[in-house]
Amino acid sequence: MTDVAVRAENLSKRFRLQRERRTAMKERFVRGKAPKAQEFWALRDASFEVPRGSMFGIIGHNGSGKSTALKVVAGIYRPTAGFVHVNGRMSALLELGAGFHPELTGRENIALNGSILGMSSKQIEQQTEEIIDFAGIADFIDSPVKTYSSGMYVRLGFAIAVKVDPEVLVIDEVIAVGDEDFQRKCFDFIADLRSRGSTVIIVSHALSIVSEMCDQAMWLDHGEVQEVGVARDVVDAYLKRVNEAEAAKIGLNSTQHFGLSRRGTGEILVTGIEYLDGDGRPTPFLVNGEACSIRMTYIARKEMSDVVFGLNFFNGSNINVAGATSAEQGHETVPVGAGMVEFTLDAMPLSPGNYSVSTAVVTRTRFIDLVDRQFDLTVRNGGTIPNGLVRLSGGWRRAEAELDPAVLEALGEPAEPTAEVGFASAPPAAAS
Amino acid sequence: MSSITRSTRGNPWMYRGLIWNFARRDLKARFRGTFLGWLWSLMLPLATLLIYSAVFSIIFRAVPPPFGNGEPGIYVIWLLVGIVTYSFFGNGVTLAMPSLLSAGNLLQKIYIPSYVPVMGTAIAASTQSLVEYGILLVVLIVVGNVGLTWLLFPFLLLMFFIFTLSVSIILSVLNVYARDLQQITGVVIQLLFFLSPILYPLDQVPEEWNGIPIRAVMAANPVAEYIVAFRNLLYDLALPSGKNMLALTAWTVGAALLAWFVYLRKGQDIGEAV
The missing domain is CATH 2.70.50.60 (abc- transporter (atp binding component) like domain)
Structure with a gap:
């Protein structure tokens, strides 16, 4: 096995942009072939290598070709030119719960979605209970997913995805929607995958995540690679460009803003x-x-x-x-x-x-x-999770005082710890 | 270990688990929310067969050929072989054709070969027809018309399934690019009902009508060829003619090759076309 998990060479993807799509035959017959389609390159001559076990970030503004690059690597789009070579079992997470059938129950959808993501039926069978546990929706697992709240839907989709255990994971950061707790779970999952030696390719708008978690990054602009290299340097270069552009814009219309x-x-x-x-x-x-x-x-x-x-x-x-x-x-x-x-x-x-x-x-x-x-x-979030709206910072001090032993005796033994004590979160609310 | 290469993309065996899961999804979802659930998959074909039997034994009475065991023939049973065979093809294509459009969102998010959802739906659709064939076989056993030619029935059925599946793949892929195809196919499948020897045997059709060799045209359509072959095996208890078998093989192999060609040319960019 080589040490390169994903190698892309001169990867290009051209789309035909049509103002109207004539997929109905009447239109083709009556009005002739659609006007000559405008072409544009969503990705042009992108070459990069992702070493095995590393994490690779793709950044750029909206419409820069990030998602196209991800989809070409994931095999969803065929490249117009160039090629991408993937070494290892690959899994793509561009949307959680894609392929859920609304009429089927959560349990049935676990089987279907697991197999769509490439799990064998044996694996699915072994892990179904764990998936249900992890999603935290045991009470609803035998109801059709059309009755789920969007939060439950995403949690189930995610719980299945984390059990796939790919060697190369292609992931779109937009899956990390939802509350902070869920986002943290997502990033814990990625960190865990990496510690097991998996390779991760992520599209992200969160520049800090890219500069902190990724080893290498690629910055795309209008489908063209601006920079590939050490993540922190690429992010810095990108930020510099964004800030310059922003400053120029604000300087001009600040008064109308x-x-x-x-x-x-x-x-x-x-x-x-x-x-x-x-x-x-x-x-x-x-x-x-x-x-x-x-x-x-x-x-x-x-x-x-x-x-x-x-x-x-x-x-x-x-x-x-x-x-x-x-x-x-x-x-x-x-x-x-x-x-x-x-x-x-x-x-x-x-x-x-x-x-x-x-x-x-x-x-x-x-x-x-x-x-x-x-x-x-x-x-x-930075380490500890504070309770409440703000974190109070102050000094703590402890001192000891005299105590009559009779008081201690009157109070009796402290209670046994029970599972309910602690900071466990409330059970998920039912879907309306 | 490389997961996406040309060789694995076009290998349905690699995706058998997924195809089977798609088929199960379709089967489970079809009767979900109904009181009778799975019973419907037995009751629907039964109802269809009863309706045809009632209508054609009262209104449309024709003299059927005798059974293969020498007994006088029963028109309704003779008719059922044709109807079950026709609906195997008709239902299969009608149900499988929109499967790519309805799986569109999925195909944009995860790589799966486009034939996978079509195959899943085709398998699910043909289970209903299998139940119909089952009922038909039971009826034939009841009237005592059983023969060694039945042994060939599973092979003929498999060939018929491959033919139906190939047509489904061709149409469902092209349907993504020209969506009227679904309407046109609906009409063509209806037309096929009357262009096939379902209600009447081929030799009752005039050989020529206004210079059109109408009997030859009818006999040449693949569904008609399959109906004739199934009748031979199940009703006449005879082997299909060599010419018939040759035609069936040609149609099936041709459709499968065309399906493969259409998949290679058009079926690999479904993710961006839907």
Whole structure:
């Protein structure tokens, strides 16, 4: 066996883009053949090698050819030119529960989906109970999947997928939808596969995942490879390009930005928000419990004194979870021109999740600029899972005191631990 | 160990487990939600046969050829051989043809050869016809018309299945690119009912009509050839003629080769065409 799990050489895929598809014969007869189809290359001359046991990320903006590349590697599309060679049993996870039949029960769908993913009937038989356990839907396993909630559907699909045990896994990050807990399960699964020596190819928008988990990455733009190499370098190069493009765009229309969500007199306009990690490097999201900065860029059209900057964080339920203003550090005078303000935190207190951020620029007497919930912030889990909406950081101290032995006796023995005690999650809710 | 190569892509044996699971899915899903469930797969063919028997023993009475055992023939039984054979083909093609379009979402997400869902559905569809053949055999045993030629029945049935499956693969793949094919096929299958010697034996058809050699045209269609062969084996208890066997083999091998060709040319890009 070679040490290369997947080798692609000059891989290209051309699609014919038709404004209308004449799949009905009448149209072909009556109106002739469809107008000459426009052609475009979704993937052009991509060459890469994925060493056995490594993890390979594919990044790029929407429509850059990432998914096409993945589908060609997975064998779903045939390449127009070039070839891809896969060494080992391959499995593709582009959608969870693809091929579930709504009328069949969960148990019957395990057999069908397992076999679609390439498991033998013996394997399926042995693992059915484990799959049901892992999905946590034992009560519903003999009901048709059409009655499942979308969460149950995805959990069952995932539970089957993790039992496939491929040597090469091709995976689309979009399968990691759902709550944080489920996302963590997905990434645990990938980490587990890797520790067993499997090769993973992943398409992802989460750049941190690519730079942290992947050994190598490929950056695609309009179907063409921009860079292939060490994941961290590729991600940095990609981020640099994205930030440049973004800065150019904002510089041009910053004043028209945000429409109705923007209020205030407008002497100073916030033009954007950037997130930086503890080392001051731009990052697409922040990590709970880790040092970070939030940078607001602005343009001042008039010199203003007594200025205070503020940030407000709203969670998915639109609850104002936290806020911060620069008032504590005193008011400032801001000269005409562009600039930025940075708010630095030693430890990100917000719990993992998605937030909307509002920015505010005010003086004692007026609202200069308020942009209401127009910026997105994703906070990812970093190690421990805090309870509640924010993580409280403080010091802990313990001391001992005198105790009358009679009190201890009166209290009796502590209770035996039972299975119910602990932080077990509630059973899944039934589908409506 | 390489999983996707040209050689394994075109090897149905590699995918037998999956084909069987698709067939089971279709069978299970068909009567799901009904009170009688599996009983329907016995009752539907029985009902069909009863309807035909009732209609044709009262309204349309023809004189059937005698049984192979020398007894006077029974028209309804003679008719049933034709109807069961015709519906094996008709049902199989009608059910299997849309199977690629309905598996479209799956084919866009996971690589499976496009013949897999078609084969699964064709197997599921033919089980109903197997039940019909079973009922027919029981009836023939009851009237005492049993012979050694029955031993050839499974082989003929297998050939017929391969022929039906090949036509299904050809049509279901082409249907993805030209979706009217499904409507056209519906009409053609109806036409086949009257172009085949189901209600009347071929020798009652005029040899020529307005210069068209109508009997030869009817006899040349593959379903007619199969009906004649099945009647020979089951009803007349005689071996099919050499010419008949040659025609059946030619049709079946030709259809299988064409199916293979269509799969290679058009059937491998279904994932992007549906």
